[in-house]
Amino acid sequence: MSAMKMTRRGFIKTCGIMAGYAVLSVNMTKEVFAAAMNMVGMRQKQVYDADAHVYKIRKSQDNPMIKKIYDTKSGFLHDGPCGHKSHHLLHTEYKDRSARVKALKDKGVTLNI
Amino acid sequence: MMRSVEGVMYQVNAPKGVDPDDIFFVQVDPNKCEACGTCEEVCGTGAIKSINDDGIRQVVDTAACMNCGQCLVNCPYGAIYEGVSYVDELFEKLKDPDTVVVSMPAPAVRYGLGECFGAPTGTYVGGKMHAALRKLGFDYIWDNEFTADVTIMEEGTELIGRVKNAGKEGTLPLPQFTSCCPGWVKFVESFHPELLPHVSTCKSPIGMLGPLAKTYGAQETGSKPKKMYTVSIMPCVAKKYEGLRPEMDDSGQRDIDATINTRELAYMIKKAGIEFNSLPDEDPDPVLGESTGAATIFGTSGGVMEAALRLAYEVLSGQKLNDPDIKVVRTHEGIKTADVKVPNFGTVKVAVCSGLSNAQKLCEEVKAGKSPYHFIEIMACPGGCVNGGGQPIDPDVRASLFKSMIAKVNRRYNARKPVA
Ligand code: SF4
Ligand code: SF4
Numbered sequence: 001m002s003a004m005k006m007t008r009r010g011f012i013k014t015c016g017i018m019a020g021y022a023v024l025s026v027n028m029t030k031e032v033f034a035a036a037m038n039m040v041g042m043r044q045k046q047v048y049d050a051d052a053h054v055y056k057i058r059k060s061q062d063n064p065m066i067k068k069i070y071d072t073k074s075g076f077l078h079d080g081p082c083g084h085k086s087h088h089l090l091h092t093e094y095k096d097r098s099a100r101v102k103a104l105k106d107k108g109v110t111l112n113i
Numbered sequence: 114m115m116r117s118v119e120g121v122m123y124q125v126n127a128p129k130g131v132d133p134d135d136i137f138f139v140q141v142d143p144n145k146c147e148a149c150g151t152c153e154e155v156c157g158t159g160a161i162k163s164i165n166d167d168g169i170r171q172v173v174d175t176a177a178c179m180n181c182g183q184c185l186v187n188c189p190y191g192a193i194y195e196g197v198s199y200v201d202e203l204f205e206k207l208k209d210p211d212t213v214v215v216s217m218p219a220p221a222v223r224y225g226l227g228e229c230f231g232a233p234t235g236t237y238v239g240g241k242m243h244a245a246l247r248k249l250g251f252d253y254i255w256d257n258e259f260t261a262d263v264t265i266m267e268e269g270t271e272l273i274g275r276v277k278n279a280g281k282e283g284t285l286p287l288p289q290f291t292s293c294c295p296g297w298v299k300f301v302e303s304f305h306p307e308l309l310p311h312v313s314t315c316k317s318p319i320g321m322l323g324p325l326a327k328t329y330g331a332q333e334t335g336s337k338p339k340k341m342y343t344v345s346i347m348p349c350v351a352k353k354y355e356g357l358r359p360e361m362d363d364s365g366q367r368d369i370d371a372t373i374n375t376r377e378l379a380y381m382i383k384k385a386g387i388e389f390n391s392l393p394d395e396d397p398d399p400v401l402g403e404s405t406g407a408a409t410i411f412g413t414s415g416g417v418m419e420a421a422l423r424l425a426y427e428v429l430s431g432q433k434l435n436d437p438d439i440k441v442v443r444t445h446e447g448i449k450t451a452d453v454k455v456p457n458f459g460t461v462k463v464a465v466c467s468g469l470s471n472a473q474k475l476c477e478e479v480k481a482g483k484s485p486y487h488f489i490e491i492m493a494c495p496g497g498c499v500n501g502g503g504q505p506i507d508p509d510v511r512a513s514l515f516k517s518m519i520a521k522v523n524r525r526y527n528a529r530k531p532v533a
Contacts (some may be wrong), residue, residue, distance in 0.1 A: 037274035037446060039235075043225065043412075043500070045235065046236065046443070047235075050409055051410050054237060055404070055409060059407050060266060060407045060423070061427065063403060064403065068400075081266040090321045091314040092320065094298065095302055098302075100303075108522060109177070111159040113158035
């Protein structure tokens with residue numbers, strides 16, 4: 001990076017970066033991440049509290065509407081989980097998307113993977 | 114046109130029939146980027162990087178971006194915006210008496226939405242959320258938690274099949290990976306296509322609710338599928354990509370018509386003048402609305418695993434699981450592994466992982482043939498959907514960290530100023 005080529009905006013920014021970038025950017029990422037994970041922990045705790053105290057039924061197989069949809073006589077999915085109708089509506093196939101990533105790498109873009 | 118929604122900028126853009134691979138679901142506004150590098154640190158793939166000497170970041174190519182939005186929620190300067198928003202179109206549909214508008218909120222939305230109305234972090238607002246959706250004018254208050262329960266039935270049955278028939282010809286291989294997280298699904302399709310047979314063939318819960326709404330739901334309510342408009346409401350950015358996948362039309366129509374996230378729902382509630390905090394708790398409409406604790410824990414890392422084990426335990430052992438809490442698979446970050454003992458069967462080996470760089474490690478292990486697990490849950494966002502890219506922004510990240518950083522920059526800068 002040469003100072004000659006730098007714009008004013010770039011220069012001011014680089015001063016800031018040079019003054020503390022190495023220490024700062026690393027620290028800040030950690031701090032941002034730590035604050036975020038603290039918040040995530042609080043949200044997760046509420047999820048498990050609701051599971052234990054708000055929801056009367058705790059297992060999917062005990063949900064009356066699940067019993068209704070999979071009812072072997074009159075249920076919409078009467079042929080059961082992974083049955084014919086399930087396969088048509090609820091299952092899928094995946095696509096190999098690696099070609100575009102490869103093209104990107106061939107262009108010289110470095111990725112983490 | 115751009116619009117500010119709960120502190121995040123959005124491009125007003127409701128794509129139809131567009132290849133989602135060509136859309137930037139998140140991008141950096143170069144005029145707001147302060148070159149701090151936080152986004153690059155949190156990105157698992159390396160899609161977001163410095164593009165000039167000033168250190169301004171950009172998402173360099175849609176092929177490398179999994180649309181997880183972790184860069185967006187962690188940027189301290191609010192410099193990252195969303196490229197897709199269906200809010201205006203949805204307001205139009207809600208006004209149109211001829212359209213049957215169907216709500217499909219994900220589990221994690223109800224643990225984030227309240228924060229936009231001043232509630233403490235994580236407050237459960239499921240009842241108020243259903244009431245607000247009704248007030249907004251949705252015709253059917255269906256809930257994606259119902260199809261989380263369906264997912265357990267389908268994915269659990271698939272897993273039991275793979276375990277029981279392991280090694281037999283025509284059986285899909287172990288370990289089985291979960292397929293609920295659209296960031297992870299695009300990740301494995303892009304970087305590890307040879308592992309696709311390991312990924313559960315189940316659609317995600319929202320991928321199931323779309324087609325069930327327009328078939329079973331239409332039948333139960335006497336609605337015309339052509340008039341139905343299904344709205345996926347997610348804590349996520351990558352779900353906007355998933356909703357646009359061309360193959361998602363098994364109902365005979367588009368399965369999912371619009372996708373919005375938690376922040377956009379809060380915006381709509383405020384815009385409609387609804388007093389969220391004084392709403393009574395209401396239930397969803399039955400048939401495709403009723404759900405369980407197993408469904409709601411899909412919102413956190415380890416939740417799909419625990420919910421699946423609550424089924425697998427009973428099916429494999431033939432016994433009732435008395436205590437549904439399977440705490441060994443609950444996790445905050447990184448990779449957690451556990452051996453779960455199932456009577457009359459043996460040990461089920463599982464791994465729970467969040468964050469794409471952790472996912473990368475488990476993928477390498479499976480490729481090397483060294484993975485001892487039966488079942489692996491992967492979520493792109495650390496901690497799972499409650500920390501999704503579409504959730505309310507933590508004010509700590511934006512406010513106090515921002516201030517402390519400015520203070521630090523100033524301090525360091527002043528400390529190093531040459532003495533005159
Ligand atoms: S986190 Fe935001 S401000 Fe920092 S480099 Fe990334 S986009 Fe720019
Ligand atoms: S959305 Fe996710 S994958 Fe895309 S640039 Fe941001 S952090 Fe990286």
